[in-house]
Amino acid sequence: MKVICIVLGFIFFGLGAVGVVLPVLPTTPFLLLAGFFFAKGSERFNRWFLGTSLYKNHLDSFVKSRSMTLKTKASLLAFASTMLIIAFFMVDIIYVRILIIGLIVFKYYYFAFRIKTIKPEEVQRD
Numbered sequence: 001m002k003v004i005c006i007v008l009g010f011i012f013f014g015l016g017a018v019g020v021v022l023p024v025l026p027t028t029p030f031l032l033l034a035g036f037f038f039a040k041g042s043e044r045f046n047r048w049f050l051g052t053s054l055y056k057n058h059l060d061s062f063v064k065s066r067s068m069t070l071k072t073k074a075s076l077l078a079f080a081s082t083m084l085i086i087a088f089f090m091v092d093i094i095y096v097r098i099l100i101i102g103l104i105v106f107k108y109y110y111f112a113f114r115i116k117t118i119k120p121e122e123v124q125r126d
Contacts, residue, residue: 005041009034026079028058028072067116
């Protein structure tokens with residue numbers, strides 16, 4: 001199981017790294033997944049991931065101060081909304097569609113009122 005988590009961590013890390021260069025691919029959701037899988041898979045790889053510039057540039061401020069730049073929020077919301085909208089149209093069960101609408105509403109509420117929006121120059125760097 002640990003090997004699978006490490007492999008998935010590297011896959012999502014790679015996708016996040018590609019997302020830095022390609023504007024159509026969001027960086028932050030993939031790096032969040034990479035962090036999750038590295039933490040589950042290996043303390044050594046997790047420490048390495050936390051030391052990378054990708055982590056420090058895209059996730060560190062959120063982990064330390066529960067804040068994000070508007071650009072980061074927008075990319076996360078756009079990616080998650082796209083996935084939920086695709087699921088909405090692929091499912092014909094009314095209860096699942098209601099659940100998806102509820103998730104979308106909750107997601108926007110949470111990002112608007114529970115995560116502080118900061119300017120790029122306010123991002124904490126070590």
